[in-house]
Amino acid sequence: MNIVLKKIEKDDLELLRKWRMQENVTKYMLTDPIISIEDEINWYNKIMNDDTREDYVIMADNIRIGYYGITNIDRNLKSCYIGFYIGDDNYRGKGLFKEIQAMAEDIIINELKLMSINIEVLENNPIIKTYYKIGFENSNLINRHIVKNGESLVVINLNKQTNKQTNKQTNKQTNKQTNKHNLY
Numbered sequence: 122m123n124i125v126l127k128k129i130e131k132d133d134l135e136l137l138r139k140w141r142m143q144e145n146v147t148k149y150m151l152t153d154p155i156i157s158i159e160d161e162i163n164w165y166n167k168i169m170n171d172d173t174r175e176d177y178v179i180m181a182d183n184i185r186i187g188y189y190g191i192t193n194i195d196r197n198l199k200s201c202y203i204g205f206y207i208g209d210d211n212y213r214g215k216g217l218f219k220e221i222q223a224m225a226e227d228i229i230i231n232e233l234k235l236m237s238i239n240i241e242v243l244e245n246n247p248i249i250k251t252y253y254k255i256g257f258e259n260s261n262l263i264n265r266h267i268v269k270n271g272e273s274l275v276v277i278n279l280n281k282q283t284n285k286q287t288n289k290q291t292n293k294q295t296n297k298q299t300n301k302h303n304l305y
């Protein structure tokens with residue numbers, strides 16, 4: 122399947138709104154929002170003028186199947202957060218995740234020139250083990266105060282920096298960012 126990350130356009134909003142309210146998406150997210158058409162348009166207008174994020178529709182063979190957001194982009198710290206889902210159930214469990222993630226990392230590392238990728242995820246989400254397989258690590262940040270259905274929020278991280286000093290600094294600053302955290 123040919124996977125492409127396409128920047129969000131106005132035409133995508135209705136699909137994104139529907140997906141984001143679906144049970145098979147909200148159950149993995151921190152929030153279960155009810156989103157009106159007006160809310161979605163306001164969100165779109167806001168993100169279009171926000172240079173700390175990039176929002177994509179995941180396309181498989183030209184069909185829209187999900188959402189991938191790169192958020193909290195900090196060009197000084199060279200860090201960001203990611204959040205995503207496959208909204209179309211027909212495309213889940215087909216082994217597409219690694220390719221989608223590789224495309225996103227290509228954008229994050231080679232286009233945006235960032236080095237630290239963070240993801241906040243509920244602690245029982247099965248995708249965590251796959252992230253560990255592709256090199257992410259537990260950042261030892263756990264937001265015990267942010268709980269959904271008894272699950273805490275953990276932060277896992279991929280850091281492309283090798284210099285220890287810089288790593289330390291990034292972790293400290295990641296901590297700060299986590300407090301700011303990002304309710305996608």
Ligand SMILES: CC(C)(COP(=O)(O)OP(=O)(O)OC[C@H]1O[C@@H](n2cnc3c(N)ncnc32)[C@H](O)[C@@H]1OP(=O)(O)O)[C@@H](O)C(=O)NCCC(=O)NCCS
Binds near residue numbers: 145206216219
């Ligand atoms: C995360 C998500 C995009 C992955 O898509 P996917 O279609 O399941 O991806 P894949 O088929 O490539 O599977 C990825 C891994 O999950 C495993 N997996 C797939 N479906 C699973 C299920 N129902 N239960 C447990 N593991 C599952 C696969 O075995 C694979 O593991 P491996 O690569 O370590 O062997 C999708 O499950 C999703 O949209 N989840 C809800 C949103 C979410 O959790 N987002 C991440 C936090 S923001």
